[in-house]
Amino acid sequence: MRYFFALLLVILLLPVASGEDHTVMVGTESDTYVFSPAVLKISPGDNVTFLWTPGMPHNVAEVENSESLTYNDGFRSGEPQDGGEWALPSNLTAEDGTLYYVCEPHAGMKMRGEIIIQSAPEIAMEFGDFPWLSYLLVFPLIGALWTFGFRENTNAPRIIALFTTLFTLIISIIVFVKTGNKSGYSLMEQYDWAPNFGISLLLGVDGLSSPMVLLTGIIGPLTVIFAWHEKEKPALFFVLLLVMQTALFGVFITLDYFVFYIFWEIVLIPMFFLIAIWGGDNRRYASIKFFIYTFTASLVMLIGFMALYFETGGETFSMIEIAKQNGNFSEDFQKWVFAALFIGFAVKIPSVPWHTWLPDAHVEAPTAGSILLAGVMLKMGLYGLIRAALPVVPLGAEYFVPVMVVLAIVSILYGAALSLGQTDLKKLVAYSSVSHMGVALLGVATMTELGLAGAVFMMFAHGILSPAMFMVAGVLLHQVGTRDIPKLGGLAKHQPNTAGIFVVIFLGSLGLPGMAVFVAELAVFIAFFQSHGYWLLLPIFGMVLTAGYHLWALQRAVFGVDSEQIDMSDVHEAPWYEMYPMFSIILLAVFFGIFPHYLMDPISVACYDILNFMGAI
Numbered sequence: 001m002r003y004f005f006a007l008l009l010v011i012l013l014l015p016v017a018s019g020e021d022h023t024v025m026v027g028t029e030s031d032t033y034v035f036s037p038a039v040l041k042i043s044p045g046d047n048v049t050f051l052w053t054p055g056m057p058h059n060v061a062e063v064e065n066s067e068s069l070t071y072n073d074g075f076r077s078g079e080p081q082d083g084g085e086w087a088l089p090s091n092l093t094a095e096d097g098t099l100y101y102v103c104e105p106h107a108g109m110k111m112r113g114e115i116i117i118q119s120a121p122e123i124a125m126e127f128g129d130f131p132w133l134s135y136l137l138v139f140p141l142i143g144a145l146w147t148f149g150f151r152e153n154t155n156a157p158r159i160i161a162l163f164t165t166l167f168t169l170i171i172s173i174i175v176f177v178k179t180g181n182k183s184g185y186s187l188m189e190q191y192d193w194a195p196n197f198g199i200s201l202l203l204g205v206d207g208l209s210s211p212m213v214l215l216t217g218i219i220g221p222l223t224v225i226f227a228w229h230e231k232e233k234p235a236l237f238f239v240l241l242l243v244m245q246t247a248l249f250g251v252f253i254t255l256d257y258f259v260f261y262i263f264w265e266i267v268l269i270p271m272f273f274l275i276a277i278w279g280g281d282n283r284r285y286a287s288i289k290f291f292i293y294t295f296t297a298s299l300v301m302l303i304g305f306m307a308l309y310f311e312t313g314g315e316t317f318s319m320i321e322i323a324k325q326n327g328n329f330s331e332d333f334q335k336w337v338f339a340a341l342f343i344g345f346a347v348k349i350p351s352v353p354w355h356t357w358l359p360d361a362h363v364e365a366p367t368a369g370s371i372l373l374a375g376v377m378l379k380m381g382l383y384g385l386i387r388a389a390l391p392v393v394p395l396g397a398e399y400f401v402p403v404m405v406v407l408a409i410v411s412i413l414y415g416a417a418l419s420l421g422q423t424d425l426k427k428l429v430a431y432s433s434v435s436h437m438g439v440a441l442l443g444v445a446t447m448t449e450l451g452l453a454g455a456v457f458m459m460f461a462h463g464i465l466s467p468a469m470f471m472v473a474g475v476l477l478h479q480v481g482t483r484d485i486p487k488l489g490g491l492a493k494h495q496p497n498t499a500g501i502f503v504v505i506f507l508g509s510l511g512l513p514g515m516a517v518f519v520a521e522l523a524v525f526i527a528f529f530q531s532h533g534y535w536l537l538l539p540i541f542g543m544v545l546t547a548g549y550h551l552w553a554l555q556r557a558v559f560g561v562d563s564e565q566i567d568m569s570d571v572h573e574a575p576w577y578e579m580y581p582m583f584s585i586i587l588l589a590v591f592f593g594i595f596p597h598y599l600m601d602p603i604s605v606a607c608y609d610i611l612n613f614m615g616a617i
Helices: 002-013 104-109 132-149 156-179 209-226 234-253 257-278 283-311 319-324 331-348 357-364 367-389 394-399 401-420 425-445 449-480 496-510 516-558 576-594 597-614
Strands: 021-026 039-042 047-052 061-063 085-087 097-102 112-117 125-127 185-194 199-205
Touching (some): 021 039, 132 199, 132 234, 156 209, 156 234, 199 209, 199 234, 199 257, 209 234, 209 367, 209 449, 209 597, 234 257, 234 367, 257 283, 257 319, 257 367, 283 357, 283 367, 331 367, 331 394, 331 401, 357 367, 367 449, 394 401, 401 516, 425 449, 425 516, 449 496, 449 516, 449 576, 496 516, 496 576, 516 576
Parallel strands (some): 021 047, 039 112, 125 185
Antiparallel strands (some): 047 085, 097 112
16 A cells, blocks of 8 residues: 555656757746746757747847857847747757857846756776675674574674674775775676566665765674673664664665665664664654654655656666666656655755654664664765765756755754753764754755765764764763763763763864864865855854864763762773773774875765766766
8 A cells, every 4th residue: 555655646746757858948927038947958969949938029049158148150049039939950969068048139138048968977887706795785684693593692692793793894894995986886786686677686886885885884893892781682682783784784785776765664673673672761652753754754765766767667776777867857857856855865864854753762772773873874864865866866956955055054053052952961962963964964965076075974974973972871871870961970080091082082073173073074164165155154153062062061971070969989981892882983083084085085086976977067
């Protein structure tokens, strides 16, 4: 029944496609002195027809450039006319280039247009000789089965989970290194699944996905180590972590819309049970709210996927093949599809106003669940937006840029302001994620190479430091039994080494120069200033609030006089299984803050490829 309604909505959403024929309205009912669309992007060999809206005589005449007002040479429809149509000579659209034109009587009123003729860039694809990507999907599942087989053993589940995630970390590093700075997709693999429906397990990585693969590989063993002393149903707990790792890898390496959707949905299942079984007192409400929000958003996203599938003839779900046909999609179609995809992805980012599920999920989830949720799951939304939406519906993306800018700035300011008012440290970190991911969305909205690269870098930087912040909250809860900031204080005297790690993590999260978040924020803000000027002052003010809530929370929770509301006699240095993951994250944040090019170089190549394919550069 669910798929029936999905298909019904697809039919309602599908406008009539223009195929290779394009129409430019000469005047509209709402504005007589405009060409609609004013900027038309077509492929070589496409047909363009100018259609006059009755009411005012106009003509179409080619001019030399975007500033010229006078016809000298080139195409011309004739004397101004009221009504009728005129076809642009087909030889003028045979090769790449840009045609500028005006309405001669109304050129001074800026009645002008452009036709951009651009061949779709070739997408470089390199199939691998060894199935590294398949290993990323298979080995966590093998580890999950192995873990479940030793469910009666107390120590075996965590040991198996640790060695499994360490093995996948090694593979993810190999994948990242082998992908390197190459343009296009590398290490590709393809396995037919349902060829009659155009469905296949098409795997591939580029400079966009390889950092996410590396991030997933890093977070896996750190999560297992931090949850080393999990005592309630440990076998099931670690099985869910491994299944979730497989699904996350699947989201980041699959290039088939149908398979992408399956992995996307599978991710929800283990997280739902992690919250529902190992969560806090309000875990039932939080888990159901999490599932309803994210599942509903997934259904809207599926509508967009099915619209793309049917519009291209229903022959393939390949992201690559469908993206190659984006020049055949009408502007209205692209707007509707991008809206559906954006809503589906924005809920997972999460962007205001679809963010309300996140604080509840984080507060009630066990620390390991929060680590995975903040470290990797929140990256799915922005990754999906860049991978599955921008290249295939570029006109829709361009149309919604103002919406993305507004939502990004609101998320930055709103998330930071709410963080400033929180008393629960975990909820503070949850709202900070809304603000940080707003910065990443702002980078995407610039539609520039630097902005897009900064957004992806922010995804990685937030993906390591936000889990560390949740680790801090977990350590405090284990030590003193509370995360309530007003009840804390004076901990630094009793655990100086642990407190020192807390300080570095907090400074890294607020954007201290020399750490990874600073690099991402700097790239995004430079790109946003270049594209939107002094509107940058709004998100910059959000960074002031960010510094405020980090430092204020740190001062109240860790420093100052000893708290009288908690028993300080039991406070001691954090155990090894909590210290090592936090210290490892600090090393990573510093390394990529000092040597950002190891990440930025491959990311920049991929972002250039995407924007070039979209025709944005």
